[in-house]
Amino acid sequence: MSFEPKYKKKKKKSFISKAKKFGKSGRFGKGSYISEDEYNYFVRVMELDKSEFPSEEDREMFVSNTFEHTVGQEVLLATNQLSSLAIERLIKKGNDECVIRFMEALGADMRPILNDCYASHVFQTLLKKASQRIKEIPENDSKSREDYIAWIIKVGKFLLNNIEDFMWDQYANQIMRTVLEAASGTCELEPESKNTCSDQKLPKALRTFFKDFCIHVQKMPQLNDMVDSVLTSGFLQSLVKCASKASPKLFKSLAESLEAVLSTKKSKNKIDMASWRLIEAILAGKNEEVNKSILDTFFRGNLKRDASDPELNFCVQRLLENCPNKEQLEEIFEELNSAEAIETIILSKHYGVVRAMGEACKNLSTNQGSFSLSLIGALHCNSPSERVNMVASLILAMKDFEKFEHFKMMNEDENSPITLQGSLLLQSCLHFNKPIKFVQSVLSINAEDLVHIFSDPKGSHVCDAFMTSKFVGEKSREKLCSILKGHMATLACNKFGSRSLDSIWKVSPLKTRQAIVSSLSQHLPKLKGDTFGRFVVTNYGVELFKHHPDDWSAAQGKEMTTKRLFADILGEDEPAKKKMKKK
Template sequence: MSDEAPHEAQGNKRNNRKRKKSFLKNARKYAKKGHYGRGSHIEADTYQYFVRIMETYREGFDNDEDKANFVNNVFEQTENTEVNCSCNQVGCRVVEMLIPFANDSVLERFMKAFSDDIRPICSDRFATHVLEALVTQSTQRSLKTDLPDKTKEMYKAFTIKISKFLLNNMEDFIWDTYGNHVIRTCLLNLALLPKEDDKKPQQKKNTEIKEEEEKNTDVPEYYSEIIKDYAERLIVWPQFKELCSSELTSGFLQILLKTLRKVDKKLLRKYLEKFLEDLFAPENNKNIDNPDSFPQVFLSKPAMMILEMALQVAKSKMFTQIYVKCFSGKLVKLAKTRNTNFAVQKLLNHCNDKAEFEAMFDELADSFLEIVEAGHSGVILSLGQSCKRLSAKQGNYVQSIMKCFGCEQEDQSHHLIICLSRLTSLEKMKGTSNENLQKEKLNLHGTLILQLMLEFNKPIKIVNGILNTDINDLKNLFSNSMGSHIVDSYVKSAFVGEKSREKLVRKMKGTYQELASSKFGSRCFEALWNAANLKSRLAIMDELLYKDGAWSNSDHGKIISNKINFILYKRSKEEWKNNLNKTTDKTKEMFADVLK
């Protein structure tokens, strides 16, 4: 679960676009009824103007100059009404959207207007969005090297003013939904950490990558001191325990832990020790030694979220203490329980000690089937990812997977590929047809585990499983949206040998026309083509020649035809070979320069 609870989740581009269309549709609908957005009142003309602005912005601009002129024109219309526009549902959406592109004079105007009326703004359901955007821009611009010192000082002063105002009035705002989120935004910006805008896995992954890049970014002392002030004041609060029992304040504490990891490791340790003693596994817990009961932390969702963040930020010694007191001896039960299996995944994902991980693995090794049947295959995936990351227990993992799906016998190993893709045991799959495998909704975790095991140091059992799978089943699997990625891992893995790659290229003979003409099959065609040697490529081309109109006229077939230069091959085989050799030589030269 996300360690942050943003006001409104922002999706990927596709979902973002749908959300905006829905918002605009509703905005137009309510305008017809004479309702001009929730929050503060704005005139009908202004409301319609803002709706048109959103429509125009969504359509995009030809160049940056057009975009800058557009933004400046919009902000001219908000002069002397900055706060009122920001407190309106539609007005706030427009201002928040355009703030990152505003010039310094516009931001100065908004910062002054907000500073003059800061208390009510900090708990306004709409204006807080704009305030967060302003704090983000002021912090970022205060550290820009290409701005005049006076301008940077203006931005720095605004960031400090808002952060300290919220610090000095924390009792009022930490329990307020909107004020709480503004404090979180201030802390993240003070620590120069990115804001996580989404709960989607890819967004989380991107945020983690960005955090890694910014770990070494030095935080100015005047910003880090404010974070320390927050932490030092909170830890002695009489209501500190109450902060851990509410999802709103739990989310704030998670952000605080993230920022302390960046600015003060000693204070972070102090917090983690307090959490461990008072929240995670207090000594006065009567059930602490009972193997059938959970430590106290797992009985509260807000507390569990703090535990997950603690695992993410803890140093090795503290990580071990949390593992021993909260997880050791209870991993199987926690992995099988709906509310606690995510904490087990966090534990596995952030364990960096090989011996410690091996103990975790041994505890879970015989319970793969129970965990999968409980519907928590994410635990099995996390376990495999840690096997790969730490180069530990990889053979045992493969063996446990084969046993879990009833494919441990040598003559059954070829069934594993389809069983794992469906996340269904061989026994349960008996009598199931694979004819419509390409249209079937396969299991995401199952296909990811397959890809993962191909990247293990010795993936021979999985390689042989694929090579021994029926060719029609493979063709259908590789033409599936999820199954198509298995080929990528097979041909790109550093531990799958060249001979094994060539074996798969040869095995798929007779299926290349069908692969080339389908959406996901064409991806696999390309991966296999890139892995094939000249002899195999010639064989593929000869296969494609037979009734070539059937595949090369399809939408995806046309793309493949262009990529492999099929028209040239039909005209002159020799010229095609010469052209291919030239391309190969150029690629070798390019990589030779890189390797120098």
């Protein structure tokens, strides 16, 4: 019985249809006033921009003609709500001549432009386009490249000289962040040109400017206030992020300056969430000395409390995610890696902290055994020994044994819950060096529940981890396939189940593939009539198998041989074929 929604969701009107409606009522966009003809012209431009052109030359001609229409009106059009949006979209596709003309026009008197709610977005797009073109144009090959570099530096110096005025403005602040990204080479804009030269070095002039900017910010007397405000803290976070990618030495110097300010506030218990977000950005730089210092200054002795705090638990997650070495992880785990601590975190529903602990163990290949035991203890499935087989289901639900059993008793008709953080944690555990307990737990789940897990948008990735982990043996994968043998068609007819089936198929030997296709061939009409099932029929050659099994075997054998020969070229890792030793 299909479910019919009581109320149908109303389809939202597009921006263009709303713009037409406003135009008919005599409202031609907020900001600067433009005539009705001008307004209608840019509405039509936005319509055409979304449509398909017969050729790339036609699109280039359209963009060029539109830019010609703006000559002498650049500032006026950039400060109108509708026309600024149209220009912003076209700048991404415009040629150097048109873009540089706009840069010069808006750069002639920057102060009102930087504070304008519409023109500031056009200005940001120009900076991103300039950064993109610097990467694309070969060095010393074009005057345009030098113009772009000079303009970014000109804008940057103007902002730096007036930083006290622009730092607290919501629009100018965003432009300052974009300038930093452009000067550090981290600015991103969807490249329209196919001939990019992204491997070339960032121009020395931009590197020098970025260094001067960082040094100036470190010496600012307002730094103590900047770390507290959401707006200015966001700017400092952008600066830290750019510095970490541009220069490790510069990043360390900047991080130490900011840490000195933040530690003073910590000692006075005046540190707020904007400052904690800045600490997270510094941690993301993964500098061993800096992260060690932050651990000692802000987290040491308080990790249990912070992990259970509604806001600070996110900082603990970032601390774990960006842990640079085994030694620091062991120091963190001295406070967090116990059944009692993990149980407290789970009870506070801050599952992300436990997930980050598992990921850190996986990434650094340390403390995996002790963490596994602590996690099993926290979920109350360490004794009696039969409960250990429940650990996979408990991790997915992020509930201890008693709560999980109570949920099943109260909701007999419902499937077991699957949480995002639980799915990610189980995936990490399956990639541990000795994941035997988690592997056995997955294999002890009954077929119906496995189908539910593998057909879930979050749970389907558990199947990926199980099939691709180097430490899950071939026999374990074969056993999983045998458990699912009678349910292959159900998986194939589900959006996420079909992708789970694909992950099984990719790493399965010929014998297992034959068993899968044999199971599917019994439900061929059902599969062919299903949106997802028909793709499985085509990709796995189910019809060929049903009518000509020998031809299917020959074709599959040839395909698998080809994949093995070109595995290095394709960049695919072969699954572990080493059998797991029985203990």
